[in-house]
Amino acid sequence: MNTTFITGLLSIAGIIAAAPVMGVWAQEDPAMMEDRMGDTMMSVTGTVQIGGLFPLTGELASIGAELRVAAELAVEDFNAYLTEQEAGWQIELVVEDTGAAPVQALEKLQSLYAKGISLVVGPATSGNLGHIKGYADANNILLVSASSTAPNLAISGDNVYRLAPSDDHQGVAMATILNLDGITGLVPMWRGDSYGDGLRDVATMTFEEDGGEVHPGVRYAPNTPDFGLEVALLNEYVGEIVMEHGIENVAVYVVSFEEGERIIESAQEYDLLKQVRWYGGEALTRANYLAGDSALSEFATLTGFTAMDVVPGDKAERVSDHINEVTGSFQTAFVYPQYDSVWVLGKSIMAAQSTDAEAVKAVLSDVAASYTGGALSSTRLDVYGDLDLANYQVWTVVDNAWARDGIYAAAKNILTAAEQPVGEVEIGSLYPLTGRQDATGYHTRDATQLGADHFNAFLDSINAGWNMKLVSEDTATSPTVALEKATTLHARNIDIIIGPRISSTSEQVKSYADINDMMLISCCSTAPRLAIPDDSLFRMVPDDFNQGTAVGKLLESEGIEYVVPIWLGDTYGDGLHDASKANFESRGYAFDAGVRFNPEALEFGSEVSILNDLVQNAIETYGRDKVAVFLIAFGQSILILQNAGDYDALDDVQWFIAETLTKKSDVLNDPITRDFVTKPNVGYTGVQVAESGNDIHGIVESYFVETIGEKPITLVYHAYDAAWLVGLSILQSGSTDAAAIKSIFPQVASQYVGAIGSTTMNEAGDLDKADYTIWSIVDGEWTAIGKYLHLDDSIVVTESDASPGSG
Numbered sequence: 001m002n003t004t005f006i007t008g009l010l011s012i013a014g015i016i017a018a019a020p021v022m023g024v025w026a027q028e029d030p031a032m033m034e035d036r037m038g039d040t041m042m043s044v045t046g047t048v049q050i051g052g053l054f055p056l057t058g059e060l061a062s063i064g065a066e067l068r069v070a071a072e073l074a075v076e077d078f079n080a081y082l083t084e085q086e087a088g089w090q091i092e093l094v095v096e097d098t099g100a101a102p103v104q105a106l107e108k109l110q111s112l113y114a115k116g117i118s119l120v121v122g123p124a125t126s127g128n129l130g131h132i133k134g135y136a137d138a139n140n141i142l143l144v145s146a147s148s149t150a151p152n153l154a155i156s157g158d159n160v161y162r163l164a165p166s167d168d169h170q171g172v173a174m175a176t177i178l179n180l181d182g183i184t185g186l187v188p189m190w191r192g193d194s195y196g197d198g199l200r201d202v203a204t205m206t207f208e209e210d211g212g213e214v215h216p217g218v219r220y221a222p223n224t225p226d227f228g229l230e231v232a233l234l235n236e237y238v239g240e241i242v243m244e245h246g247i248e249n250v251a252v253y254v255v256s257f258e259e260g261e262r263i264i265e266s267a268q269e270y271d272l273l274k275q276v277r278w279y280g281g282e283a284l285t286r287a288n289y290l291a292g293d294s295a296l297s298e299f300a301t302l303t304g305f306t307a308m309d310v311v312p313g314d315k316a317e318r319v320s321d322h323i324n325e326v327t328g329s330f331q332t333a334f335v336y337p338q339y340d341s342v343w344v345l346g347k348s349i350m351a352a353q354s355t356d357a358e359a360v361k362a363v364l365s366d367v368a369a370s371y372t373g374g375a376l377s378s379t380r381l382d383v384y385g386d387l388d389l390a391n392y393q394v395w396t397v398v399d400n401a402w403a404r405d406g407i408y409a410a411a412k413n414i415l416t417a418a419e420q421p422v423g424e425v426e427i428g429s430l431y432p433l434t435g436r437q438d439a440t441g442y443h444t445r446d447a448t449q450l451g452a453d454h455f456n457a458f459l460d461s462i463n464a465g466w467n468m469k470l471v472s473e474d475t476a477t478s479p480t481v482a483l484e485k486a487t488t489l490h491a492r493n494i495d496i497i498i499g500p501r502i503s504s505t506s507e508q509v510k511s512y513a514d515i516n517d518m519m520l521i522s523c524c525s526t527a528p529r530l531a532i533p534d535d536s537l538f539r540m541v542p543d544d545f546n547q548g549t550a551v552g553k554l555l556e557s558e559g560i561e562y563v564v565p566i567w568l569g570d571t572y573g574d575g576l577h578d579a580s581k582a583n584f585e586s587r588g589y590a591f592d593a594g595v596r597f598n599p600e601a602l603e604f605g606s607e608v609s610i611l612n613d614l615v616q617n618a619i620e621t622y623g624r625d626k627v628a629v630f631l632i633a634f635g636q637s638i639l640i641l642q643n644a645g646d647y648d649a650l651d652d653v654q655w656f657i658a659e660t661l662t663k664k665s666d667v668l669n670d671p672i673t674r675d676f677v678t679k680p681n682v683g684y685t686g687v688q689v690a691e692s693g694n695d696i697h698g699i700v701e702s703y704f705v706e707t708i709g710e711k712p713i714t715l716v717y718h719a720y721d722a723a724w725l726v727g728l729s730i731l732q733s734g735s736t737d738a739a740a741i742k743s744i745f746p747q748v749a750s751q752y753v754g755a756i757g758s759t760t761m762n763e764a765g766d767l768d769k770a771d772y773t774i775w776s777i778v779d780g781e782w783t784a785i786g787k788y789l790h791l792d793d794s795i796v797v798t799e800s801d802a803s804p805g806s807g
Helices: 002-018 030-038 061-084 102-114 126-138 167-180 194-209 228-245 260-267 297-302 316-327 335-352 357-370 438-461 479-491 503-515 544-557 571-586 605-622 637-644 671-677 695-708 715-733 738-751
Strands: 046-054 089-097 119-121 142-145 160-162 185-191 218-220 250-255 277-280 306-310 392-398 401-409 423-431 466-474 496-498 519-522 537-539 562-568 595-597 627-632 654-657 685-689 772-778 781-789 794-797
Touching (some): 046 061, 046 102, 046 335, 061 089, 089 102, 102 126, 119 335, 126 142, 126 160, 126 194, 142 335, 142 357, 167 194, 167 277, 167 306, 167 392, 167 401, 185 194, 185 228, 194 218, 194 250, 218 228, 228 250, 228 260, 250 260, 260 297, 297 392, 316 335, 335 357, 423 438, 423 715, 438 466, 438 715, 466 479, 466 715, 479 503, 496 715, 503 519, 503 537, 503 571, 519 738, 544 571, 544 627, 544 654, 544 685, 544 772, 544 781, 544 794, 562 571, 571 595, 571 627, 595 605, 605 637, 637 671, 695 715, 715 738
Parallel strands (some): 046 089, 046 119, 142 160, 185 218, 185 250, 250 277, 423 466, 496 519, 519 537, 562 627, 627 654, 654 685
Antiparallel strands (some): 392 401, 685 772, 772 781
């Protein structure tokens, strides 16, 4: 769905930018914030009064009572903190009753302002907040609401902050849940005010964008005393939608406050309304009247009544236990942001060295971003001053009791499994940290670790209760060693392994993994013969049938008619050679028998001499401009190129290279090879899978530029995303069993958007079709000169219309 790609991409970039990664903080360190506040405490003295606007009478009185108790508990705890810090001042909460009435809310705010109070927590509802915000803005009164969520109040730069997320987030979350549950037809029933209209609009619009059908539904006046007529209409409308979609695919979506109880009392009189699914806004989540021995719990169980609330944090249990102790019930999760709103406001006073609203406003967003350990998992605010990332617990009534169904994670637009692992989950990591692949091995290993670090920050943001730990082993660029290391990991009950990196080691380990029900996720293996459905190996890159096609088209576009290959004689080299040969010949051109070399060779004089003879013969037949060398190698390329410089024929033709050599800096760092590859006719051109260039790609690139001093090889982005896909598969399945992860992995990959963009896989478990960027050395630097597009087998030139070998 569109929201997966857009919301997921932007939101996760925000999380990983704010998370501690490799020892670097993007936000101010909480300890530094604490020190800065500690230096300011003596600037505020005595008793600081803050206002509290709660609906203590009227239709929301029971919820208002809980909000008040949560705020009073926060004042008690914060004052204890101030005493411990020897701050020399305390907070006093001055409570006013809004009656859930906009006019009364304004009167009470004016009363607080007349007492000299310009810092206020509340009011509770969007209707009240919308009515009083003009007065607050005009008189420099700062409002921090814990439960207003109407999208139309998300206004940058005003005097309103909300520790509840805008319903733009909840609406998207609800649409996702509806889709996951197979709902295709929806009938909404909602209160006609800013809260109800806003949430209904976002949820239904998103649901329609994702392919669902929404009936106009039933909009009712908030002060409706009896819902007999409205529910009768609802029953009629549900019948109409059921005729089109079938009863199992239809749901009711009700957005209400406490009047939801009366709506459902009327609804249980209709058999049809008991047969469709029901979903509710967050104000109905864990409502007491829908569970236990209540008269409506049977209806809620029959309809699988589902609703959501914001994921809580460390102090949530303390807050909810206190609410139960004082009020005898717990009805709303808004007590969590209510508790934290007092702490954020109090710490902002400390940071500002002032109780002036303008001074407090200037620091509040920074304080909210650094505040940890509260009743919410995070209080970081967006540009509108609302809670930034809205992660929701999803609750469903099962057997007359509310049961948590999972967590909706906004950053990835997914629903987690209800049951999750606990503590550290060990995942294997197999990369060549010694041997001829050591440099790229370290880079891809570090990218996988970076992905794990960012994924763990994401887990913290949803309070998942577990984290991923990579257990790294060195394959030493040896298939035999790779198998030994995989055996070691299996003996430790680590059966999910990110790696091996290259095709020869992947092939060696794969049979063992198949037999022992393990799972391998390779960032970089591309050999076509490893493209096998339903085996243990998944690959984050397309197989080399794709690269071979791109190479064939590139050769054709450059006017090449005869290719002399020199290639690595192993699983990878043979696979790419065969794929490129088959494609080029299918286009009507010729591929020489060429030179196949031993992967363990340390000297290439004889191989390059033979290559020269083959090229010389081809030039005599076809002409130099129709002949090219195709080099497939790893680190051996330096020795091959050093020898090639001794032969005139070899620098008289174009050279094309495998993606393993494309963009490598070593060829330019060595003076002998640099002299050869920059000669006018050589060109030295290759392809690599096109990079996404999205926000996450930029974050990964920036990390490597900072740590290694240059842009990384393309495959680090694939290694980074491998960690995310493993983690998300565990999160969505709730299992660490390799078989369970293998079964869900392709589905997770089809929904994920990461550093490489889309990660949709084919039937063999490899990255699906991809475009390739064409790279050539131009003026002594690697330069992108075009792109191969797989959809129409075409080359798009982006640099100039000059061929790579023309100088």
